[in-house]
Amino acid sequence: MSNIAVLAGDGIGPEVMIEAKKVLNTIAKKFKIDINTQDYDVGGAAIDLHGNALPEETMKGCQQADAILFGSVGGPKWANLPPTQQPERCALLGLRGHFDLFCNMRPATLQPALSSLSTLRNDISEKGFDVLVIRELTGDIYFGEPKGRKGEGDEETGFDSMFYSRREVKRIAHLAFQAAQKRNNKVTSVDKANVLATSQLWRQVVEEVAVEYPEVSFEHLYVDNAAMQLVRDPNQFDVMLCPNLFGDILSDICAMITGSMGLLPSASLNSDGFGMYEPAGGSAPDIAGKGIANPIAQILSAALMLRYSLNQDEAAQSIEDAVTSALDNGVLTADLLPSNQRQNAKTTSEVGDYICQIIENKCIQEKSIGAE
Numbered sequence: 066m067s068n069i070a071v072l073a074g075d076g077i078g079p080e081v082m083i084e085a086k087k088v089l090n091t092i093a094k095k096f097k098i099d100i101n102t103q104d105y106d107v108g109g110a111a112i113d114l115h116g117n118a119l120p121e122e123t124m125k126g127c128q129q130a131d132a133i134l135f136g137s138v139g140g141p142k143w144a145n146l147p148p149t150q151q152p153e154r155c156a157l158l159g160l161r162g163h164f165d166l167f168c169n170m171r172p173a174t175l176q177p178a179l180s181s182l183s184t185l186r187n188d189i190s191e192k193g194f195d196v197l198v199i200r201e202l203t204g205d206i207y208f209g210e211p212k213g214r215k216g217e218g219d220e221e222t223g224f225d226s227m228f229y230s231r232r233e234v235k236r237i238a239h240l241a242f243q244a245a246q247k248r249n250n251k252v253t254s255v256d257k258a259n260v261l262a263t264s265q266l267w268r269q270v271v272e273e274v275a276v277e278y279p280e281v282s283f284e285h286l287y288v289d290n291a292a293m294q295l296v297r298d299p300n301q302f303d304v305m306l307c308p309n310l311f312g313d314i315l316s317d318i319c320a321m322i323t324g325s326m327g328l329l330p331s332a333s334l335n336s337d338g339f340g341m342y343e344p345a346g347g348s349a350p351d352i353a354g355k356g357i358a359n360p361i362a363q364i365l366s367a368a369l370m371l372r373y374s375l376n377q378d379e380a381a382q383s384i385e386d387a388v389t390s391a392l393d394n395g396v397l398t399a400d401l402l403p404s405n406q407r408q409n410a411k412t413t414s415e416v417g418d419y420i421c422q423i424i425e426n427k428c429i430q431e432k433s434i435g436a437e
């Protein structure tokens with residue numbers, strides 16, 4: 066029996082999590098996998114209920130689980146709380162830090178059915194896009210101390226500290242090169258070594274690690290150039306190895322190259338293989354409560370969980386194939402449609418249902434969805 070702690074969180078988190086749980090139940094039945102999911106409060110919702118974004122019971126549930134399936138946290142309602150109480154910092158960074166989830170993998174793949182969505186000028190539809198962002202997740206300016214504010218009036222300052230240790234860079238760099246060996250043998254390491262001391266160390270350590278993988282081609286790019294190159298010619302990349310902050314930003318660009326923020330899943334792993342799985346996007350307050358959020362990033366995050374934490378590669382692949390079929394069959398939420406075609410958009414639950422039906426091998430007519 067695999068125990069999964071489900072932390073849906075805020076905004077669209079609970080809406081897309083319902084669909085991921087539906088898909089997990091369907092896949093568990095089909096592949097006869099014993100999965101037990103248990104819901105826990107987290108984020109702003111947990112602040113409202115318990116006065117704390119990461120209640121003790123939630124933390125205990127996560128500690129006892131085999132994996133964590135996370136939705137998203139945060140939103141305008143809690144944005145003015147002191148930083149240490151904010152859902153993002155307290156709950157999300159709290160979990161990443163507590164479990165030492167230093168390796169964040171964000172696989173961004175352009176689905177053929179969505180190639181016309183790309184606003185990029187080059188011939189991405191022919192070349193495709195398949196990039197794995199490997200983002201260091203427990204260091205950098207996110208976790209560096211001291212951080213805070215001091216002083217008053219015009220002299221008031223806000224400050225954060227950016228740190229990387231040799232050990233932190235080494236362990237994530239090895240994983241990036243090993244991932245490249247299983248893909249297209251190319252690593253692009255992203256930094257800002259022309260300005261930052263942390264980046265100079267990052268660059269030096271990555272170069273030392275690269276020597277151990279002579280068959281993997283390897284380059285450094287400054288982060289500003291990397292952002293530009295992603296938009297200019299995204300197909301040139303295979304594995305992008307990024308420090309925490311730069312990986313946050315570049316992975317949003319990657320998501321959009323694939324068509325929407327609502328498509329990009331992620332896996333955050335520690336060195337024991339324990340993982341938390343979550344969409345790269347957030348709680349999307351602008352569309353929350355409308356039933357229109359794209360559930361695919363959450364569903365694909367559940368697939369990554371099956372692959373990395375439950376060792377169920379075939380089941381994970383089955384979910385990924387079902388997602389591809391849904392997209393191929395034009396079962397699209399509004400974010401995947403041009404504005405003049407949004408009247409044809411499917412709802413969050415229609416997309417989840419369709420993916421489940423494909424997994425169950427039920428042949429359904431695209432028109433039958435939402436026809437009633």
Ligand SMILES: NC(=O)c1ccc[n+]([C@@H]2O[C@H](COP(=O)([O-])OP(=O)(O)OC[C@H]3O[C@@H](n4cnc5c(N)ncnc54)[C@H](O)[C@@H]3O)[C@@H](O)[C@H]2O)c1
Nearest residue numbers: 137138139140153326327345346347348349352358359400
């Ligand atoms: N993992 C997390 O919990 C996480 C991640 C990112 C942001 N956040 C938080 O979420 C809140 C909102 O942040 P934001 O607006 O900057 O980023 P966001 O990712 O929530 O939204 C950015 C844009 O992408 C769209 N979008 C995102 N996910 C989508 C989906 N599944 N389907 C369709 N459209 C989708 C939104 O509608 C919005 O227009 C903030 O509090 C932020 O800190 C949380």
Ligand SMILES: CC(C)[C@H](C(=O)O)[C@@H](O)C(=O)O
Nearest residue numbers: 139153154157313345346347
């Ligand atoms: C919500 C925020 C703290 C988080 C991050 O910056 O890591 C998010 O943007 C992400 O990409 O997972």
Ligand SMILES: [Mg+2]
Nearest residue numbers: 313314317345
């Ligand atoms: Mg982000």
